[in-house]
Amino acid sequence: MHNETNSIRLRDNLRSYLDQVLASGERVLITRHGKPVAALVSPRDLEALEKAENGREALLRARQEAQMREFQALKAGLDGDC
Template sequence: MAYEIPVTQARAELADLINRVVYGDERVVVTRHGKPLVALVSAADLRRLEELRDEQEAAQPPVISSVSSIGGAAPAGGERQRFGIAAEHRGPEVR
């Protein structure tokens, strides 16, 4: 469980909070009006969080390339007017 502290108190105790995180292996959640605002975590914890995020991103298929591979499918009859589309991307011209 993380130690919670209001932002006004955290300003006054920043050096102590940093020591708690670095040397006490604690996590500190700074709150505003009782709601979590930010968290102070060790550099090692941050590195692990970033590694986890990178692993998750690598495991997901790229959505943009899947959508862009659909190609030149033109919108059906009144679809452009129905959705208020004023222009469309046609891609590079082949000569």
């Protein structure tokens, strides 16, 4: 669950919002002109997001490397047929 505030209210009450995030871990969605622009999250949530992002990047890299090996093996087989 998250709380939502606009950038002006956040500026005027930053300490309160920081205390809220620290105490409860609740996320705060920050809007400008009614559109989401940023969020305040706990350090724990940030760490989880970064781990997920790093895991996704590692998975994509591994898939790309596997595809490259398959391509090179296929190419080597075709080059050998000539």
